[in-house]
Amino acid sequence: MDTDQSKNKVSLKEVGLSADVLMGLYTCLLKTRQLDEKLRRLFRQGRFAGTYFSAVGQEATTVGSAYGLRDDDIIGPSHREIGAMVAKGVPLSVIVAQVYARSSSPDKGKSHPCHYGYRPKGIINPSSTVAGQTVVATGCAMAFKIQKKDNIALAYFGEGATARGGWHEALNFAGIHKLPIVYICENNLWAESVPASLEAGIEHFADRSKAYGFQGITIDGNDLVVVHKAASEAIAKARSGGGPTLIECLTYRWYGHSEIDPANYRRSEELEEWKKKDPILGTEKLLTKLGLLATGKREALVEQVNQEIEEAVKTAEATKYAEPEEAYNDVYSDKFPVRRDELGMGGKQ
Amino acid sequence: MKTTTFIEAITEAMAEEMARDERVFLIGEDIGLYGGVFKATKGLIERFGAERVIDSPISEAYIVGGCVGAALVGMRPIPEIQFADFITPAMDQIIQQAAKIRYRSGGAWTCPMTIRVCCGGEVGGGLYHSQLNEQWFFSQPGLIVLFPSTPYDAKGLLKSAVRGDDPVIFFEHKRLYRSLKEDLPDEDFTVPIGKAAIRKIGKDITIVAYGLMCHKALEAINVLEKDGISVELIDMRTLLPWDRETIFESIKKTSKVILIQENSKTGGVMAEIAASISEEMFDYLDAPVTRVCGLDIPMLPFAPPMEHFFLPNAEKITRAAKKVMEY
Numbered sequence: 055m056d057t058d059q060s061k062n063k064v065s066l067k068e069v070g071l072s073a074d075v076l077m078g079l080y081t082c083l084l085k086t087r088q089l090d091e092k093l094r095r096l097f098r099q100g101r102f103a104g105t106y107f108s109a110v111g112q113e114a115t116t117v118g119s120a121y122g123l124r125d126d127d128i129i130g131p132s133h134r135e136i137g138a139m140v141a142k143g144v145p146l147s148v149i150v151a152q153v154y155a156r157s158s159s160p161d162k163g164k165s166h167p168c169h170y171g172y173r174p175k176g177i178i179n180p181s182s183t184v185a186g187q188t189v190v191a192t193g194c195a196m197a198f199k200i201q202k203k204d205n206i207a208l209a210y211f212g213e214g215a216t217a218r219g220g221w222h223e224a225l226n227f228a229g230i231h232k233l234p235i236v237y238i239c240e241n242n243l244w245a246e247s248v249p250a251s252l253e254a255g256i257e258h259f260a261d262r263s264k265a266y267g268f269q270g271i272t273i274d275g276n277d278l279v280v281v282h283k284a285a286s287e288a289i290a291k292a293r294s295g296g297g298p299t300l301i302e303c304l305t306y307r308w309y310g311h312s313e314i315d316p317a318n319y320r321r322s323e324e325l326e327e328w329k330k331k332d333p334i335l336g337t338e339k340l341l342t343k344l345g346l347l348a349t350g351k352r353e354a355l356v357e358q359v360n361q362e363i364e365e366a367v368k369t370a371e372a373t374k375y376a377e378p379e380e381a382y383n384d385v386y387s388d389k390f391p392v393r394r395d396e397l398g399m400g401g402k403q
Numbered sequence: 404m405k406t407t408t409f410i411e412a413i414t415e416a417m418a419e420e421m422a423r424d425e426r427v428f429l430i431g432e433d434i435g436l437y438g439g440v441f442k443a444t445k446g447l448i449e450r451f452g453a454e455r456v457i458d459s460p461i462s463e464a465y466i467v468g469g470c471v472g473a474a475l476v477g478m479r480p481i482p483e484i485q486f487a488d489f490i491t492p493a494m495d496q497i498i499q500q501a502a503k504i505r506y507r508s509g510g511a512w513t514c515p516m517t518i519r520v521c522c523g524g525e526v527g528g529g530l531y532h533s534q535l536n537e538q539w540f541f542s543q544p545g546l547i548v549l550f551p552s553t554p555y556d557a558k559g560l561l562k563s564a565v566r567g568d569d570p571v572i573f574f575e576h577k578r579l580y581r582s583l584k585e586d587l588p589d590e591d592f593t594v595p596i597g598k599a600a601i602r603k604i605g606k607d608i609t610i611v612a613y614g615l616m617c618h619k620a621l622e623a624i625n626v627l628e629k630d631g632i633s634v635e636l637i638d639m640r641t642l643l644p645w646d647r648e649t650i651f652e653s654i655k656k657t658s659k660v661i662l663i664q665e666n667s668k669t670g671g672v673m674a675e676i677a678a679s680i681s682e683e684m685f686d687y688l689d690a691p692v693t694r695v696c697g698l699d700i701p702m703l704p705f706a707p708p709m710e711h712f713f714l715p716n717a718e719k720i721t722r723a724a725k726k727v728m729e730y
Contacts, residue, residue, distance in 0.1 A: 160511060171511070172511075179508040179511070182499075186468070186499055189468030190468055190469075192468075193465075193470055193471055193475075194472040194476045197477065197478045201477070207472075219492065220465070223462035223465035223468075224464075224465050224469070226465070227459070227462060385544050386569050390596075390597065393644070
């Protein structure tokens with residue numbers, strides 16, 4: 055540890071972001087990490103069912119890109135975007151209720167843990183077919199263009215999803231019509247157990263954008279400032295009619311694809327290398343240099359965040375599952391109620 | 404009143420809905436400058452502009468998935484799938500997105516979208532321009548599946564679909580596009596989703612059909628009536644959710660039923676109708692529920708004798724009806 059503080063001093067001007075924005079970003083980053091680790095522990099304790107898809111290690115990518123979006127901007131997520139939810143202002147109680155599949159979850163317990171969606175903040179509840187929401191979010195951007203609105207869409211996907219046909223169709227269309235959308239590729243080097251070298255014949259997934267006629271950039275996805283600045287620039291460009299951008303964020307998930315995956319396919323050295331690039335540590339180092347993280351401030355913030363998380367967990371655990379008959383709702387609009395036939399005997403029950 | 408073909412009815416429905424609601428737009432392959440391969444969108448790009456009549460690249464997954472996204476943020480898209488045979492690349496977007504977005508968002512996000520699908524045989528279209536695949540969508544809760552057989556229903560059901568709040572698969576049988584004409588009212592009208600139509604009232608036997616098969620049934624009925632057999636013909640029109648009441652009421656009267664389906668027999672729509680009849684109407688039946696369907700081979704071989712061999716026709720229906728009557 056370098057003790058010569060003056061030698062390491064950085065100015066806000068050099069960073070290019072205000073103190074408020076930096077602290078806002080950092081708070082979201084910290085909240086995401088604490089919440090994610092907490093949810094992992096709760097799953098391991100058997101407190102909720104199914105599985106849990108941790109995004110620990112990737113927080114700078116999702117927080118940095120979603121922070122500052124408007125409520126009426128759309129996010130088409132995948133399943134590892136808890137950071138984007140936090141940054142867009144989804145209440146933690148909603149996130150925890152979703153994972154717990156409680157009646158208070160936006161999906162009322164019908165989908166699957168980590169399939170976060172929240173209409174008041176413009177977040178589309180995702181399906182599990184990756185890249186599915188990339189196509190849908192592109193359609194939102196198409197609508198904004200027809201409606202002559204200045205909303206934008208942000209689509210999240212792993213590098214693995216870029217091999218899907220629908221992904222290609224969506225980006226191709228966005229390029230033709232210069233749609234107001236930003237594509238965030240979370241390149242964490244692994245599509246579940248398949249390494250990037252078996253996913254594509256190119257090194258940088260951002261290069262795919264060349265085929266669609268718009269800009270693609272590869273950035274350090276663990277550097278919160280870099281991600282936020284690149285995303286903000288792309289968002290401003292999209293909002294002002296400049297068309298799409300593909301941003302490949304180089305990052306790494308620390309744990310398995312989900313909590314039931316021990317991730318034995320990876321070398322432990324690889325993980326250790328990436329842990330040195332922990333986005334939390336990197337951000338804290340910068341904030342310290344900027345004089346924004348005085349002694350005790352981090353601890354106070356952690357305590358505050360943990361309290362908020364505990365509250366959200368307590369609320370979710372105190373909330374019931376929806377009644378089984380809730381399963382009949384929201385299949386169609388009210389005009390077409392579902393026929394109830396629990397015994398499978400039609401009308402002869 | 405104006406004499407209108409089936410395809411003109413569809414064009415008019417789209418034009419009228421676009422004129423009354425700016426949220427309605429079209430997207431599909433060759434639908435703009437070319438006016439559609441069957442000319443269903445003829446003149447619409449000139450009238451409504453390229454922003455609302457979008458010539459898409461060859462990208463069915465995007466055509467449908469993009470429309471799901473547009474529907475989520477307030478539009479009412481009418482995507483066109485040029486041939487039902489080409490809907491397969493869009494299946495993920497139909498099944499996982501359109502059909503389930505309302506469900507998986509607890510009703511927060513909705514997808515009012517009408518996917519027009521040109522389909523069906525007896526046009527010499529061969530293996531990849533004649534297919535029907537209504538049964539894939541029929542088995543997917545969350546979707547509405549429509550299959551009109553007349554110009555009036557085509558126009559009225561299409562309007563109901565566009566004005567509704569659910570994702571709709573709207574099948575248009577290409578054999579009907581120009582072979583049917585009907586006088587349609589000048590004023591605005593809709594046809595309710597979920598209601599079958601009784602095309603012919605009869606007392607001896609009920610025939611249930613949809614699409615082109617209604618017309619095959621009518622041909623058969625002409626023959627059967629000469630033999631003194633009185634047939635009640637029910638046109639399902641809406642396949643999902645299907646109108647069990649109208650079908651069941653008819654069976655109460657006739658006690659005999661034949662189900663006609665152009666598509667292959669196994670796993671088809673009529674398999675479900677037959678199963679439901681046997682579950683719920685067993686006491687009323689005087690003869691086995693009988694199906695006349697396409698063959699259980701890939702739909703639809705090209706060479707004319709094989710195409711003819713595959714498809715149900717008036718002669719096959721007549722034979723089946725006589726067999727059921729003799730039971």
